[in-house]
Amino acid sequence: MKEVDRIIRNIKSVKIQGATNIAKAAAKAYHLNPTKQTKNRLLSARPTEPTLSNVLNHLIERGWSDKQVLDHFKESQDRINRFVFKIIKNKSIVFTHCHSTNVGKSLVYSKMQGKKFEVFNTETRPLLQGRITARELSKADIKVTTFIDSGLHEAIEDSDILLLGADAILKNGVINKIGSTIAAEIAHVHKIPFYIVADSWKYSPRNVKIEERDFKEVWKDAPKNINVKNPAFEFIPRKYIKGVISEYGILKYPDFLRKVKNL
Numbered sequence: 001m002k003e004v005d006r007i008i009r010n011i012k013s014v015k016i017q018g019a020t021n022i023a024k025a026a027a028k029a030y031h032l033n034p035t036k037q038t039k040n041r042l043l044s045a046r047p048t049e050p051t052l053s054n055v056l057n058h059l060i061e062r063g064w065s066d067k068q069v070l071d072h073f074k075e076s077q078d079r080i081n082r083f084v085f086k087i088i089k090n091k092s093i094v095f096t097h098c099h100s101t102n103v104g105k106s107l108v109y110s111k112m113q114g115k116k117f118e119v120f121n122t123e124t125r126p127l128l129q130g131r132i133t134a135r136e137l138s139k140a141d142i143k144v145t146t147f148i149d150s151g152l153h154e155a156i157e158d159s160d161i162l163l164l165g166a167d168a169i170l171k172n173g174v175i176n177k178i179g180s181t182i183a184a185e186i187a188h189v190h191k192i193p194f195y196i197v198a199d200s201w202k203y204s205p206r207n208v209k210i211e212e213r214d215f216k217e218v219w220k221d222a223p224k225n226i227n228v229k230n231p232a233f234e235f236i237p238r239k240y241i242k243g244v245i246s247e248y249g250i251l252k253y254p255d256f257l258r259k260v261k262n263l
């Protein structure tokens, strides 16, 4: 099963990245080799990803086909796009961090529908996924200004709205790329509205372990006596989040939770 091995390798190495892309790739891998072993290998490839386990749950427990799963992501994204279009004001500056499919696609849609705005974003060390975002948006003719991560304050104080993706939506807050919590705190200080843009399948009723990645991503030849930390994600308390924009609309945090729990 070379293709399955390749997908799992690419998920582990972050060649396939972002919760949605990981989940879609996992659906493909499981479809190619629907065994317990594939399921377990996929689940351990990126432990901070409830979308991945929700996809496997739909395929295995609920008997969905991989096409149904892909249709879910497409329909959700279409709805998210329309809600994001509504919330962005003309001539505004939108701040985002890392690379989120849910955020990126909704910005491209808003631009295509004639909304006028520009984007500030951050590089997102160590793997620089912010550049993927910058490239995608600029290809769609959106004006993008990229800041180094330490320029977060500079970038956010001049922004009108923050739109970040999510890896996991939990009871008390969201897990997203490292750097997201400081972004949320800066937005809070400057009273800039901060929204999470995410498919509802990111919801997890259970706590999610934060992934600690190889220190070599940060400093390949670090001297042996220096301890290099590389947590890939962090927790954003829900008090900073003005709303969650999902396929169910633009909802306040408790309303989003009520909606997903009832499903």
Ligand code: RUB
Pocket (backbone or CB within 6 Å): 014, 016, 017, 018, 019, 020, 021, 097, 098, 099, 100, 101, 102, 103, 129, 164, 165, 166, 167, 176, 177, 198, 232
């Ligand atoms: C990506 C990241 C994204 C979320 C949302 O981290 O933190 O904000 O995954 O993704 P990494 P999406 O690059 O380490 O996977 O909106 O694409 O589902």
